[in-house]
Amino acid sequence: MLAGNAPHQLDFVDINEDGFIDIFVSDHGDSFWGVSPKLKKNGIGFGNKILINDGTGHFVVVGHHLIGKGLDYGSTMIPSISNDGIIRFTRIDGDGTNQIEVDIVEFEYRYSTGPNGRNSAELGEPDFNEFYYLLHNEDARKAVETGEFETGLEHYLSIGKSQGLKINAK
Numbered sequence: 001m002l003a004g005n006a007p008h009q010l011d012f013v014d015i016n017e018d019g020f021i022d023i024f025v026s027d028h029g030d031s032f033w034g035v036s037p038k039l040k041k042n043g044i045g046f047g048n049k050i051l052i053n054d055g056t057g058h059f060v061v062v063g064h065h066l067i068g069k070g071l072d073y074g075s076t077m078i079p080s081i082s083n084d085g086i087i088r089f090t091r092i093d094g095d096g097t098n099q100i101e102v103d104i105v106e107f108e109y110r111y112s113t114g115p116n117g118r119n120s121a122e123l124g125e126p127d128f129n130e131f132y133y134l135l136h137n138e139d140a141r142k143a144v145e146t147g148e149f150e151t152g153l154e155h156y157l158s159i160g161k162s163q164g165l166k167i168n169a170k
Helices: 037-042 130-136 138-145 152-163
Strands: 009-013 022-026 049-053 059-062 076-081 087-094 100-106
Touching (some): 022 076, 130 138, 138 152
Antiparallel strands (some): 009 022, 022 049, 076 087
């Protein structure tokens, strides 16, 4: 699901500073609105998305469940990146009484290309791109899927590095 109803704003920016253009999708809809209260509360169908480019034109959607979790259908979200690189969405809610409420949904850390969006440099491999590595190395992907390794980075450090597997599109 790219968007809840129709994207109202697309921003093209290198979110994780890996040299590849990523996409912010801003929308106020939720695909599950009126379908299931349980689905609505988890934020999965919310139209705001962050699409991270692996450098080969493949995108992975991250964080969308955090952006819209527990919000109503009419919430409008405006994406931005703070001065310290933290992704945030400014939420604007109108309640029909000309009153507007503004909240900030901010990620806990600067998004990067390592496992779970963490900075791979802090994990010992500065240029490692988890999404790229798992997408382009089938054996690594299968090893993570079966639970042999918890992350692609763990696989790379144990096996992939000595095999000369590529860790990014550069």
